[in-house]
Amino acid sequence: MDNKEKQVIFSGIQPSGSLHLGNYLGAIKNWVSLADEYNCYYCIVDMHSITVRQEPAELRKRALMQLAQYVACGLDPKENTLFIQSHVHEHAELGWVLNCYTMFGELSRMTQFKDKSAKHAENINGGLFTYPTLMAADILLYQTDKVPVGEDQKQHVELSRDIAIRFNNLYGETFKVPDPFIPKVGARIMGLSDPKSKMSKSDPQGCVFLMDSPDEISRKFKRAVTDSDSENCVRFAPDEKPGVANLMNIYSSVTGKSFEEIEKEFAGKGYGVFKPAVGEAVIETLRPIREEAERILSDKAYLQSIYTEGAQKASNTARKTLRKVYKKLGFVEKPQL
Ligand code: TRP
Numbered sequence: 134m135d136n137k138e139k140q141v142i143f144s145g146i147q148p149s150g151s152l153h154l155g156n157y158l159g160a161i162k163n164w165v166s167l168a169d170e171y172n173c174y175y176c177i178v179d180m181h182s183i184t185v186r187q188e189p190a191e192l193r194k195r196a197l198m199q200l201a202q203y204v205a206c207g208l209d210p211k212e213n214t215l216f217i218q219s220h221v222h223e224h225a226e227l228g229w230v231l232n233c234y235t236m237f238g239e240l241s242r243m244t245q246f247k248d249k250s251a252k253h254a255e256n257i258n259g260g261l262f263t264y265p266t267l268m269a270a271d272i273l274l275y276q277t278d279k280v281p282v283g284e285d286q287k288q289h290v291e292l293s294r295d296i297a298i299r300f301n302n303l304y305g306e307t308f309k310v311p312d313p314f315i316p317k318v319g320a321r322i323m324g325l326s327d328p329k330s331k332m333s334k335s336d337p338q339g340c341v342f343l344m345d346s347p348d349e350i351s352r353k354f355k356r357a358v359t360d361s362d363s364e365n366c367v368r369f370a371p372d373e374k375p376g377v378a379n380l381m382n383i384y385s386s387v388t389g390k391s392f393e394e395i396e397k398e399f400a401g402k403g404y405g406v407f408k409p410a411v412g413e414a415v416i417e418t419l420r421p422i423r424e425e426a427e428r429i430l431s432d433k434a435y436l437q438s439i440y441t442e443g444a445q446k447a448s449n450t451a452r453k454t455l456r457k458v459y460k461k462l463g464f465v466e467k468p469q470l
């Protein structure tokens with residue numbers, strides 16, 4: 134199918150932390166197969182990251198690392214548009230315009246803003262407040278149909294819809310109205326030390342990073358929380374045994390085995406056998422990804438060609454949308470400079 138006939142998917146991840154198993158099994162792994170059916174844009178949203186303080190050298194390193202990891206995870210840069218947000222200036226420009234069509238009250242109601250301003254009470258800056266309008270710009274620039282996001286970002290996609298509808302009502306059809314997209318497959322991976330909360334970099338012991346060494350991965354799985362009873366039996370019971378269910382979920386995602394098959398495989402064997410087995414399976418899944426990411430990262434010219442081509446493809450589309458918006462707003466047409 135030609136890209137022009139395909140629906141558009143857009144998603145973004147901040148380069149403010151290292152990618153982990155939850156990002157991979159819950160999101161990136163499933164993005165790989167979407168390219169056949171959709172025209173996919175995946176953006177490294179570095180401009181969103183500076184809403185909280187970043188160490189400049191770290192930010193740069195993580196953005197490049199994230200790009201290398203996307204490719205290593207199987208996102209083909211020829212089939213997908215992989216780019217860095219700050220390379221496409223239309224994001225900032227449309228972000229400003231959308232600020233003028235978003236209400237103070239709407240932004241005040243965003244739960245992520247409330248959470249983050251509680252967490253960073255010493256730095257509640259304007260960017261943190263208008264974060265959702267920049268995100269709306271990301272999405273609307275590409276006439277996006279679907280936005281794959283987790284539960285926590287649904288409110289932002291809803292706001293993007295409201296802004297698009299409001300603008301279209303005032304100025305006529307300008308933006309496609311996007312939908313949040315929760316893919317059919319995609320595991321929700323919980324922390325290894327606290328199976329009640331999502332795997333997250335804020336708990337490094339319970340979080341398996343894509344670049345962790347086999348030894349680290351093995352150690353983290355051996356320490357994984359199973360359950361508080363003494364049953365010592367691999368059985369899928371998410372309410373009673375969330376830790377075991379999470380490990381089964383991970384094992385199932387990386388091996389393709391069903392829960393039934395897993396229960397059979399470990400019947401009578403106990404957690405002492407099960408936990409290292411999950412660790413081994415994860416090590417073997419992540420090994421080629423880690424090695425490929427390291428190889429790409431060391432090939433500076435290749436990495437640069439990926440983000441250059443990505444930014445070119447992205448700006449071709451973004452430019453058209455922004456031109457349309459500026460015209461509708463009544464801005465004087467920009468001369469050739
Ligand atoms: N806000 C998203 C997050 O923190 C990241 C993001 C920025 C995004 N722009 C986006 C996600 C556009 C989807 C679409 O996870």
